[in-house]
Amino acid sequence: MLTEDYIQRFLFLSSSGLSRAGLIVLFFSIFNMVASLYGTLLWALDSPGYIFRESNVKVAEYESLRNMDSPYIIQLYLDPNNLQNTEETLAQVVGSELLKPSLNYTLTGEVQRGTPKITTPTRQDDVGARIWLDSEGFSVSPDTLAMYPLSERIDDQVFPTKLIYFGGGSAKWNCTFNIQQHVLTRDSGNYHWEARDRIDNIWASFGAGGGSAAMVQVFTVTKGTRRHTFVESVLRATMLTNPDVPFAAQDVEDLVRRSGTMNEIESNDPHIDQIVGDMMSAQDQNLSYHSGFNTADNGNLTELQRNWGYYSVTNPALGDQFSLIILTTTNITLITSETIDKPPTPFKNCDHVSFQNEAFGGRITQTDCVGRTTNKNNNVFFGQVDTAAVLVAYGLGNGRSGVSSESLDGIVMSWTRNMSARIEGLFIARGYVVSVDPTLVTMSVDKLMIAIFGGQKW
Numbered sequence: 459m460l461t462e463d464y465i466q467r468f469l470f471l472s473s474s475g476l477s478r479a480g481l482i483v484l485f486f487s488i489f490n491m492v493a494s495l496y497g498t499l500l501w502a503l504d505s506p507g508y509i510f511r512e513s514n515v516k517v518a519e520y521e522s523l524r525n526m527d528s529p530y531i532i533q534l535y536l537d538p539n540n541l542q543n544t545e546e547t548l549a550q551v552v553g554s555e556l557l558k559p560s561l562n563y564t565l566t567g568e569v570q571r572g573t574p575k576i577t578t579p580t581r582q583d584d585v586g587a588r589i590w591l592d593s594e595g596f597s598v599s600p601d602t603l604a605m606y607p608l609s610e611r612i613d614d615q616v617f618p619t620k621l622i623y624f625g626g627g628s629a630k631w632n633c634t635f636n637i638q639q640h641v642l643t644r645d646s647g648n649y650h651w652e653a654r655d656r657i658d659n660i661w662a663s664f665g666a667g668g669g670s671a672a673m674v675q676v677f678t679v680t681k682g683t684r685r686h687t688f689v690e691s692v693l694r695a696t697m698l699t700n701p702d703v704p705f706a707a708q709d710v711e712d713l714v715r716r717s718g719t720m721n722e723i724e725s726n727d728p729h730i731d732q733i734v735g736d737m738m739s740a741q742d743q744n745l746s747y748h749s750g751f752n753t754a755d756n757g758n759l760t761e762l763q764r765n766w767g768y769y770s771v772t773n774p775a776l777g778d779q780f781s782l783i784i785l786t787t788t789n790i791t792l793i794t795s796e797t798i799d800k801p802p803t804p805f806k807n808c809d810h811v812s813f814q815n816e817a818f819g820g821r822i823t824q825t826d827c828v829g830r831t832t833n834k835n836n837n838v839f840f841g842q843v844d845t846a847a848v849l850v851a852y853g854l855g856n857g858r859s860g861v862s863s864e865s866l867d868g869i870v871m872s873w874t875r876n877m878s879a880r881i882e883g884l885f886i887a888r889g890y891v892v893s894v895d896p897t898l899v900t901m902s903v904d905k906l907m908i909a910i911f912g913g914q915k916w
């Protein structure tokens with residue numbers, strides 16, 4: 459590397475003769491050579507003689523080193539004995555495989571975000587909390603079916619749907635029922651392109667009873683040339699037992715109190731006593747119960763949804779019977795709205811149904827042809843949903859425990875709360891790199907430099 463330098467200077471010297479410019483180059487060459495020798499001497503004394511020079515750059519500057527096949531799901535296993543290390547390597551883990559391994563880089567969490575833009579709701583009376591994006595009803599909400607059972611009637615049992623209220627931009631429910639739930643973990647977001655809904659469920663991949671866990675997801679939805687970027691966080695606390703060993707009231711209460719992520723005030727909320735009482739009473743009667751709400755927050759840029767559920771589950775086919783408490787808190791926040799140059803075009807067409815492109819980590823992989831048909835517009839291309847980056851953090855608790863201190867680990871939970879803003883910032887950076895615009899994301903790059911004279915430490 460150094461030799462090449464000198465050869466180049468030499469060539470320059472001989473081609474330009476002893477012109478003034480040539481002299482200046484000659485001067486610097488000699489000076490540099492001396493300096494380099496001085497440096498060489500130091501290397502011998504002060505090995506290894508290489509230094510890392512850290513600099514902040516935009517990810518787009520290294521576009522040629524981008525890994526176009528990077529994963530969009532990152533899993534984090536939180537071990538209470540190893541949180542310090544997890545914290546130190548967090549930025550590396552969240553940024554992993556975005557760029558080729560030849561580059562030593564770290565996401566800084568710095569992103570030049572745009573501004574979120576919402577519109578006035580097109581519906582109020584019959585819908586819960588949504589983030590409204592255009593005058594045609596385009597909107598995003600938490601899962602507005604999460605409080606309904608998969609089937610309203612099983613055998614002679616009917617679910618009390620009357621106890622679910624939607625309206626005025628919020629929803630609430632409080633239902634005790636005798637229908638066995640099968641899949642109990644539908645708590646991701648819905649997209650409403652117009653009046654139609656679809657559900658995207660990242661939890662499905664890890665099923666019910668997976669234990670306490672946290673998820674952070676960055677996703678974009680694009681309709682025409684309008685693209686909106688969201689960040690969603692979900693905390694799920696679960697506790698499991700079998701009917702021979704019912705849950706103790708103090709465990710239920712402790713879990714309900716500690717699972718709140720919203721604020722400290724929650725631990726004194728009288729509402730909690732009601733929820734705990736409702737759950738204990740459902741348990742005594744061998745029934746299931748859930749209550750919860752969704753509501754807008756943060757100037758209507760955020761939708762919050764919470765569900766407190768006690769489910770008595772039987773699976774006659776397997777002769778299996780258990781009781782499960784699942785508490786979820788969902789926060790969906792719009793962070794940027796922008797106009798892009800070109801609208802998405804259909805990746806593949808679907809016959810007779812309305813559909814959308816589905817992308818993961820910025821790569822469009824399929825169209826979703828399961829949309830509902832309507833009489834008028836039965837083959838509309840809605841746009842594109844891109845699940846840009848997903849974090850699933852495991853280790854918040856033992857999925858098979860009926861003891862609240864094991865079901866929701868106090869130390870891991872405290873760490874997760876302390877780190878949530880940083881984790882979210884890093885995920886937003888990852889999401890922007892793959893699905894929004896890598897020119898807006900800063901990373902720090904460590905380059906190995908030979909310790910030449912030039913104002914370094916000595």
Ligand SMILES: *[C@@H]1O[C@H](CO)[C@@H](O)[C@H](O)[C@H]1NC(C)=O
Pocket residue numbers: 510562904
């Ligand atoms: C990358 O940079 C970090 C921090 O400067 C350094 O500790 C690490 O050894 C470097 N890794 C490689 C593979 O060069």
Ligand SMILES: *[C@@H]1O[C@H](CO)[C@@H](O)[C@H](O)[C@H]1NC(C)=O
Pocket residue numbers: 689719720755756760762789790791882
């Ligand atoms: C919801 O998430 C947004 C974005 O991270 C955050 O600013 C807001 O404080 C959160 N709201 C609550 C109630 O946690």
Ligand SMILES: *[C@@H]1O[C@H](CO)[C@@H](O)[C@H](O)[C@H]1NC(C)=O
Pocket residue numbers: 632633729732733736749
């Ligand atoms: C749910 O409804 C029951 C019956 O009306 C009531 O006793 C209970 O306090 C309600 N629970 C909550 C959390 O509102």
Ligand SMILES: *[C@@H]1O[C@H](CO)[C@@H](O)[C@H](O)[C@H]1NC(C)=O
Pocket residue numbers: 701742743744
């Ligand atoms: C609830 O189920 C248990 C175990 O199957 C049974 O022993 C008990 O009698 C049931 N209680 C009620 C109120 O049905």
Ligand SMILES: *[C@@H]1O[C@H](CO)[C@@H](O)[C@H](O)[C@H]1NC(C)=O
Pocket residue numbers: 579627754757758
């Ligand atoms: C939020 O939405 C509600 C319902 O549409 C509306 O009344 C309220 O003014 C909105 N608030 C803000 C800050 O936009």
Ligand SMILES: *[C@@H]1O[C@H](CO)[C@@H](O)[C@H](O)[C@H]1NC(C)=O
Pocket residue numbers: 869870872873876
């Ligand atoms: C979280 O932050 C609080 C307050 O700064 C601190 O007392 C607690 O030890 C932290 N938790 C962990 C697990 O680091």
